[in-house]
Amino acid sequence: LDLRSDLQQALDTHRLTLHYQPLLEGHSGRVVGVEALLRWMHPVRGPIPPAAFIGLAEQTGQIIPLTAWVLDQACRDIKLLKARNVGRFPVMVNISPVFFQRKDFVRDIKAVLEHHELTGDCLEVELTEGVLLEHTASTIKKLNELRALGVKASIDDFGTGYSSLSYLKSLPIEKVKIDQSFIKDVISDQHDAAITRAIISLAHHLDLTVIAEGVETEGQYWFLKRNLCDQFQGFLFARPIPLGDLLPWLQQRE
Ligand code: G
Ligand code: G
Ligand code: MN
Ligand code: NA
Numbered sequence: 041l042d043l044r045s046d047l048q049q050a051l052d053t054h055r056l057t058l059h060y061q062p063l064l065e066g067h068s069g070r071v072v073g074v075e076a077l078l079r080w081m082h083p084v085r086g087p088i089p090p091a092a093f094i095g096l097a098e099q100t101g102q103i104i105p106l107t108a109w110v111l112d113q114a115c116r117d118i119k120l121l122k123a124r125n126v127g128r129f130p131v132m133v134n135i136s137p138v139f140f141q142r143k144d145f146v147r148d149i150k151a152v153l154e155h156h157e158l159t160g161d162c163l164e165v166e167l168t169e170g171v172l173l174e175h176t177a178s179t180i181k182k183l184n185e186l187r188a189l190g191v192k193a194s195i196d197d198f199g200t201g202y203s204s205l206s207y208l209k210s211l212p213i214e215k216v217k218i219d220q221s222f223i224k225d226v227i228s229d230q231h232d233a234a235i236t237r238a239i240i241s242l243a244h245h246l247d248l249t250v251i252a253e254g255v256e257t258e259g260q261y262w263f264l265k266r267n268l269c270d271q272f273q274g275f276l277f278a279r280p281i282p283l284g285d286l287l288p289w290l291q292q293r294e
Contacts, residue, residue, distance in 0.1 A: 044100050046082060047093055051105060056080050058113050059280035060131070062289070063251060063273045066265055071290065073164065075132045075273065076114045077280045078106075098138045107139040108148065115156040115163065117283050122162075126290040132164040134196065137171045143178075146185040153189070160190025164215075167193055169201025172211055183212045194251070199239055208246055216243050220254025223274075227259045237267050244268065 050056050060074040080088045097103040114131045121127030139145065153160060165186065172179065172195060183193055194215035195208075199222055208216075218239050222232045236252075243250045252264045255274030264272065278289065 043088075043093060043096055044102070047080075047097060047100075047102055047106075050080055050082070051102070051109060055083070056106075056109065057282065058110065058117065059282055060117070060286045061273060061280040062278045062286075063129075063132070063271050064277050065271055066269065071129055071293070072271055073129045073132050074286065075166070075280070076110060076117075076134070078110060078134075079280075094136065098136055101138075103136045103138050104142070107133075107136060108152075110134075111148070111152045111163075112155075115152050115158055118162050119156055119158065120283070121287070121290070124287060124291070126287065126294065127162075130162055130164045130192070132166055132194070135165045135167055135171075137168065137174075140165075140167060140171050140182070141174070146182050146189070149186065149191060150189060153191075160186075161192075164192045164194060166196040166217065167213075168196050169198065172207045172213070180211060187212050194249075199235060205242065208242070208248070213248070215249040215251060217251040217253050217273075218269075220274075223252050223254045223260055223264070226263055227257075233263070236264070240264075240267050240269055 057079045058076045059079050060076060062071045063073040063075065064070065065072045078090045080093060082088050094103070097106050110133055114133050118127050118131045149163070149165070153163060186193055192214040193212070194217055195213060196217050197219040198216040200219045216239065218236060222236050222239070224232070226232045226236050240250050249270045251271040251273060252269045253273050255261050255264065255272050255276045257276060261272060261276060281289065
């Protein structure tokens with residue numbers, strides 16, 4: 041099976057779609073963003089999860105047109121939500137280190153926003169710790185340029201990378217997303233609870249917004265709320281859903 045040529049075909053023939061998972065603010069229950077998540081429906085193999093093809097796409101370079109497609113589709117979709125008057129939040133796109141490290145990264149972001157006549161606050165980028173550990177002048181420059189465009193950056197899967205935290209204070213980022221693996225047993229595991237509290241506290245001392253991912257139960261939610269986590273994402277509130285389902289979901293909450 042040649043996943044590489046299948047992926048190319050999927051890109052060419054629109055077999056890729058985006059699902060969206062809402063993020064909610066603690067106290068108000070207000071929707072503060074939606075994360076765009078890639079879905080690939082293979083004609084023979086059925087749905088293929090991103091974890092099974094992102095790595096390959098990074099190796100083959102297909103991650104470049106793939107991410108360009110995601111950014112373009114995300115902008116189209118947020119524009120549609122705005123037109124229906126339910127899009128008062130940004131769409132958050134996962135950005136592979138391979139895409140981020142190109143010199144044209146900021147230019148691409150700027151171009152897609154301009155193409156869709158959107159302002160920078162309509163889009164946010166999720167980066168992994170790996171990107172930020174490349175603590176180079178060019179990383180800082182790109183993040184500053186993004187910020188100048190109004191595009192916020194978050195660190196995804198926070199806590200799973202290296203333990204060096206110094207980059208948190210020196211890089212222009214606005215949010216951290218606590219990795220799901222800490223939330224899973226946060227009620228029953230003393231260590232996960234301690235790590236989660238520590239991340240929230242650290243982030244707040246650095247004026248960063250903290251998001252918990254993978255919130256599945258009321259118990260997890262109340263633990264996080266009690267410990268002053270700012271925003272929540274997980275099956276308890278909403279699964280990743282196609283735009284066609286997101287629209288009525290949002291309208292129902294108005
Ligand atoms: O949606 P799901 O839980 O299957 O996602 C699994 C992983 O794939 C997550 O780590 C997520 O960040 C990643 N992923 C989903 N969509 C995209 C995308 O558009 N670009 C990149 N680079 N990663 C994505
Ligand atoms: O690495 P990243 O944070 O981008 O991955 C997001 C992935 O997490 C998505 O694929 C999404 O389907 C998954 N996800 C979102 N909410 C939950 C949840 O509450 N429980 C579990 N198990 N997975 C979730
Ligand atoms: Mn993510
Ligand atoms: Na994550």
